Amino acid sequence: NAGVTQTPKFRILKIGQSMTLQCAQDMNHNYMYWYRQDPGMGLKLIYYSVGAGITDKGEVPNGYNVSRSTTEDFPLRLELAAPSQTSVYFCASSYRPTGRTTEQYFGPGTRLTVT
């Protein structure tokens, strides 16, 4: 299993451009999450999905959109990129959290700079 994969690893955007960060998992996990990590800060949840076709906002959703057409893929879309979106973005997945199974597996991250 490749686990959680993310592309690209690095990207520089100009203000106002848009892009899609790709995330895929091959563990047949129902739940998927997008986080952003700013320097000196913990991870903040942007969006999450509990299954194909179902998504919901996290703590910091403004400026982002997501879709979940398949179990495996959970792309994050940035429209009209702004400098405040400069961050490292992590995708994570887990089985449906039941009882003690709450472990989230993280991808390697995408480092995005908006100038």
Added chain:
Amino acid sequence: GQQLNQSPQSMFIQEGEDVSMNCTSSSIFNTWLWYKQDPGEGPVLLIALYKAGELTSNGRLTAQFGITRKDSFLNISASIPSDVGIYFCAGQLGNAGGTSYGKLTFGQGTILTVHP
């Protein structure tokens, strides 16, 4: 929203020393997790705690779920150079399968540097 305060923010220690870090919250959590992040990588789960008062070990790492359910502690014994990285605590509110949907609240991280 919920906030986790993690301390210390950074630590510089000699190889062989023990390390302690903690996380406190204004809210009660039902699950506490400790993650480690190596440079350029995503966080990796070290220890998960599911019950107040629970003490769990993973090799040289020991973590405890505070009795009040508002704090957690991580200890690393006999540190080695590969312990270098950022350690995050994370809390989860509800029981799995409930309205929390597995969502985690993360602390700011503790940056650990180990001098050989």
